[in-house]
Amino acid sequence: MKIVALSCTQKRLPSLTDALLEAAVSGVVREVRDAEIQRIRLIDHRIAMCEGEDTCLDPEVGRCTLDDDFEHVVELAEGARAMLLAMPVYAGNVPAVLKIFQERLKSFMNARQRPFGNLLVGTIVHSRTMLTEPALGALFPWYLRLRNRNVASACFTQNDHEDLTRTAAYDLCVAVGRQLGMTLDGSRSPAVERTALPLVQSPSRPRCGDSARQVHPSPASSHDTVTSGST
Numbered sequence: 001m002k003i004v005a006l007s008c009t010q011k012r013l014p015s016l017t018d019a020l021l022e023a024a025v026s027g028v029v030r031e032v033r034d035a036e037i038q039r040i041r042l043i044d045h046r047i048a049m050c051e052g053e054d055t056c057l058d059p060e061v062g063r064c065t066l067d068d069d070f071e072h073v074v075e076l077a078e079g080a081r082a083m084l085l086a087m088p089v090y091a092g093n094v095p096a097v098l099k100i101f102q103e104r105l106k107s108f109m110n111a112r113q114r115p116f117g118n119l120l121v122g123t124i125v126h127s128r129t130m131l132t133e134p135a136l137g138a139l140f141p142w143y144l145r146l147r148n149r150n151v152a153s154a155c156f157t158q159n160d161h162e163d164l165t166r167t168a169a170y171d172l173c174v175a176v177g178r179q180l181g182m183t184l185d186g187s188r189s190p191a192v193e194r195t196a197l198p199l200v201q202s203p204s205r206p207r208c209g210d211s212a213r214q215v216h217p218s219p220a221s222s223h224d225t226v227t228s229g230s231t
C-alpha cells in the first residue's frame, strides 16, 4: 500500500521536520505490513510559483505550461492511499514551499482524479514557540477541496527543548503514524492488545437541541411565564 511522506521543510539538509516525519513513518509501517513509503521533500524539487495565467484551465491547453519538476512530484504520489505531512510553522502559517505546491495543484482542478487527493492523512506541525494550531487549521481548506480526510494530527513547539526528537513529541508522531495505519486497515484488530478505556455514562440530562417538552421541568419553571402587563 503506497503512502506518501511529504516533508515541507525548507532546509536543504535533514531537519527537525524530517526527523518527526520519520517517527510517524515508523508508526505507519508498524501497522501496515505492506506499506510502501514514497518520501517527498518538496524543497529538493524545482517547483516554480504559479503565474496565474490559467492556461491549465483553458480547454485548448489543459495543463500547466511551466517547465519544472512539478509533474514529476505529482507522478511520485500516483496510486497513494494515504499521506503523512510534516511541516514547520513559518511566519505563523504553512511554509512557502507548501503554499507554492498547493497553488500549482490547482491546475488539476477539473481533473477526474486529483493528485494528492482522496487520501487519508496524518499531519505534524511544529514551530519554535507558537502558532502551530493556526497553521494546522490553514491546511484544512486544502484538505477539504481535495477530499482528504485528516485522521490524526500533532502540534509541538520547541521552546526550551534543545532536541524535540528526544521528547514526547517523538511518541506522538509515532502515534499519528499508527493511527493513520489503523484507519487504513480498520478491519484488522490492533496489533497490541489494549485495555479498552471505560466509557463514562453521564446521567441523562437535557441537552442543547432537546425540545422544551422533553426537558424536566425545574421548580423555577412555573415562574418563567411572564404575563404581559402583570406588573
Ligand SMILES: Cc1cc2nc3c(=O)[nH]c(=O)nc-3n(C[C@H](O)[C@H](O)[C@H](O)COP(=O)(O)O)c2cc1C
Pocket (backbone or CB within 6 Å): 009, 010, 011, 015, 016, 017, 018, 088, 089, 090, 091, 092, 093, 126, 127, 128, 129, 130, 131, 158
Ligand atoms: C522564515 C521562518 C519563519 C518562522 N516563523 C515562525 C513562527 O511564526 N512561529 C514559530 O514559533 N517559529 C517560527 N519559525 C521557527 C521554525 O518553525 C522552527 O525553527 C522549525 O523547527 C524549523 O523546522 P525545520 O528544521 O524543518 O526547518 C520560523 C523559522 C523560519 C526560518
